[in-house]
Amino acid sequence: xxxxxxxxxxxxxxxxxxxxxxxxxxxxxxxxxxxxxxxxxxxxxxxxxxxxxxxxxxxxxxxxxxxxxxxxxxxxxxxxxxxxxxxxxxxxxxxxxxxxxxxxxxxxxxxxxxxxxxxxxxxxxxxxxxxxxxxxxxxxxxxxxxxxxxxxxxxxxxxxxxxxxxxxxxxxxxxxxxxxxxxxxxxxxxxxxxxxxxxxxxxxxxxxxxxxxxxxxxxxxxxxxxxxxxxxxxxxxxxxxxxxxxxxxxxxxxxxxxxxxxxxxxxxxxxxxxxxxxxxxxxxxxxxxxxxxxx
Amino acid sequence: xxxxxxxxxxxxxxxxxxxxxxxxxxxxxxxxxxxxxxxxxxxxxxxxxxxxxxxxxxxxxxxxxxxxxxxxxxxxxxxxxxxxxxxxxxxxxxxxxxxxxxxxxxxxxxxxxxxxxxxxxxxxxxxxxxxxxxxxxxxxxxxxxxxxxxxxxxxxxxxxxxxxxxxxxxxxxxxxxxxxxxxxxxxxxxxxxxxxxxxxxxxxxxxxxxxxxxxxxxxxxxxxxxxxxxxxxxxxxxxxxxxxxxxxxxxxxxxxxxxxxxxxxxxxxxxxxxxxxxxxxxxxxxxxxxxxxx
Numbered sequence: 065x066x067x068x069x070x071x072x073x074x075x076x077x078x079x080x081x082x083x084x085x086x087x088x089x090x091x092x093x094x095x096x097x098x099x100x101x102x103x104x105x106x107x108x109x110x111x112x113x114x115x116x117x118x119x120x121x122x123x124x125x126x127x128x129x130x131x132x133x134x135x136x137x138x139x140x141x142x143x144x145x146x147x148x149x150x151x152x153x154x155x156x157x158x159x160x161x162x163x164x165x166x167x168x169x170x171x172x173x174x175x176x177x178x179x180x181x182x183x184x185x186x187x188x189x190x191x192x193x194x195x196x197x198x199x200x201x202x203x204x205x206x207x208x209x210x211x212x213x214x215x216x217x218x219x220x221x222x223x224x225x226x227x228x229x230x231x232x233x234x235x236x237x238x239x240x241x242x243x244x245x246x247x248x249x250x251x252x253x254x255x256x257x258x259x260x261x262x263x264x265x266x267x268x269x270x271x272x273x274x275x276x277x278x279x280x281x282x283x284x285x286x287x288x289x290x291x292x293x294x295x296x297x298x299x300x301x302x303x304x305x306x307x308x309x310x311x312x313x314x315x316x317x318x319x320x321x322x323x324x325x326x327x328x329x330x331x332x333x334x335x336x337x338x339x340x341x342x343x344x345x346x347x348x349x350x351x352x353x354x355x356x357x358x359x
Numbered sequence: 360x361x362x363x364x365x366x367x368x369x370x371x372x373x374x375x376x377x378x379x380x381x382x383x384x385x386x387x388x389x390x391x392x393x394x395x396x397x398x399x400x401x402x403x404x405x406x407x408x409x410x411x412x413x414x415x416x417x418x419x420x421x422x423x424x425x426x427x428x429x430x431x432x433x434x435x436x437x438x439x440x441x442x443x444x445x446x447x448x449x450x451x452x453x454x455x456x457x458x459x460x461x462x463x464x465x466x467x468x469x470x471x472x473x474x475x476x477x478x479x480x481x482x483x484x485x486x487x488x489x490x491x492x493x494x495x496x497x498x499x500x501x502x503x504x505x506x507x508x509x510x511x512x513x514x515x516x517x518x519x520x521x522x523x524x525x526x527x528x529x530x531x532x533x534x535x536x537x538x539x540x541x542x543x544x545x546x547x548x549x550x551x552x553x554x555x556x557x558x559x560x561x562x563x564x565x566x567x568x569x570x571x572x573x574x575x576x577x578x579x580x581x582x583x584x585x586x587x588x589x590x591x592x593x594x595x596x597x598x599x600x601x602x603x604x605x606x607x608x609x610x611x612x613x614x615x616x617x618x619x620x621x622x623x624x625x626x627x628x629x630x631x632x633x634x635x636x637x638x639x640x641x642x643x644x645x646x647x648x649x650x651x652x653x
Contacts, residue, residue, distance in 0.1 A: 085463055089463055096474060098500075099527060102500070106489045156387075160385070160388050168396075170635065170636070177635040178631050182631075186406035189406075257387075281482070282483065282485070301482075305484050321482075324485045325485055329480075332476055
């Protein structure tokens with residue numbers, strides 16, 4: 065009797081009274097509503113304030129189209145570059161031991177903590193008219209700053225760690241046993257990577273790619289410094305939003321912004337799907353795995 | 360730190376005996392490390408060193424004038440002050456949101472959980488204009504506050520709000536996994552020994568999530584200090600009053616004051632690097648803490 069009472073008390077001790085629970089839920093949800101749901105809703109309402117026709121009209125504008133194309137182009141270059149880097153960096157950091165590994169991992173993370181404005185500035189100092197190799201570039205008629213290459217470079221910088229960062233802990237947790245087994249059975253390095261490593265890391269890879277892509281398409285500060293804001297030429301979507309907004313073309317600004325907000329929502333949906341798939345795979349793997357010998 | 364990572368790997372117990380063959384069996388070490396170092400140097404290290412070398416072309420006096428003029432100092436105070444307040448708010452509400460998501464069942468939980476990452480996915484410029492539209496005098500929230508004479512847009516309040524938005528996921532996402540792994544048996548034991556629910560939280564739960572909370576705080580703070588896109592729309596950008604440090608750099612650049620912009624940027628870069636090391640140390644502490652518990 066007294067045993068079951070203690071147990072009940074113990075169970076009750078790991079949660080709170082109902083009113084406390086519901087108050088905490090209410091406060092947390094209000095916070096989420098105010099800070100996340102309202103801004104997201106505001107984007108779409110402001111975009112549709114003058115009706116669907118005005119909204120579509122704003123998106124049909126040639127400058128808006130140039131901005132969309134430039135944003136897609138930038139992401140299409142920056143994401144694959146950082147993908148190749150991410151896989152290479154994760155391979156050497158997760159699968160081997162070497163001196164300076166911890167320091168290298170810190171350096172990979174560095175772009176995350178650098179202000180985007182500073183990131184843009186460093187490229188201006190390198191390639192700008194008064195920069196280190198600016199005069200040489202000018203003499204050879206190569207434009208990097210205030211042109212597309214600068215925008216791509218700045219985007220590559222700010223999205224640099226995304227994929228590496230997802231893959232390193234994942235590959236470290238998986239160890240090297242499966243790869244070693246494949247090599248012993250006669251697989252080449254590439255075969256091992258394609259048929260053993262890649263299937264193991266695929267969800268982490270997708271996760272990193274979509275987050276990297278969202279940031280690449282949405283980057284503002286770094287791109288703003290190197291772009292020069294030439295309308296119809298070097299404006300990405302976020303920069304185009306700024307220009308329209310500053311010209312008091314609110315509906316047009318929010319119309320372009322709504323596309324970026326849709327991208328964000330899509331990113332969150334894919335991300336949730338990937339997390340769900342990953343958990344499912346983990347569960348299946350856990351069921352298949354033999355019982356570990358010791359705790 | 361390396362030791363902490365190693366101890367989580369399977370077969371770590373056998374230690375050095377296993378490490379040696381690993382290096383020889385798996386191919387590709389030289390090429391992947393080589394490419395990593397090459398790409399890292401090209402994209403990150405060489406450009407950042409350009410920044411540092413540019414500062415060396417300044418005399419000490421020029422540097423000091425650039426980084427310590429009253430307008431710049433006012434911007435540091437604002438940037439660090441607002442980031443600190445925002446990160447603090449995020450610690451409180453981030454813990455609350457993480458707690459509710461891990462401990463209580465309620466309808467729509469999965470959607471809320473996914474929504475927490477919105478600030479990572481939503482471009483900062485979009486966040487900036489959306490928050491401004493909400494908080495301006497004719498906005499949904501702003502018009503409710505007009506009778507009380509509270510203004511949240513185009514002043515320092517707006518900056519703090521934008522920075523809370525930007526830093527929101529950091530604390531939730533660092534605390535959430537720790538709460539999920541926490542062993543309920545410990546709390547049950549505390550209750551059986553006569554602890555009240557509050558005492559259990561204060562002395563059993565809180566110490567185990569404290570490192571994660573601190574890490575989340577540092578990450579939110581670091582992100583807020585460098586933030587530009589969301590802030591400039593809502594700040595009003597008055598010199599000495601609501602002008603953040605990244606905007607000072609942009610302003611100097613637009614006046615072709617490259618040296619001045621560089622000097623301020625170096626100060627920010629030094630700060631970012633310090634914070635990065637602090638966050639690394641905090642994470643190592645957290646790993647040791649959770650390693651010791653299990």
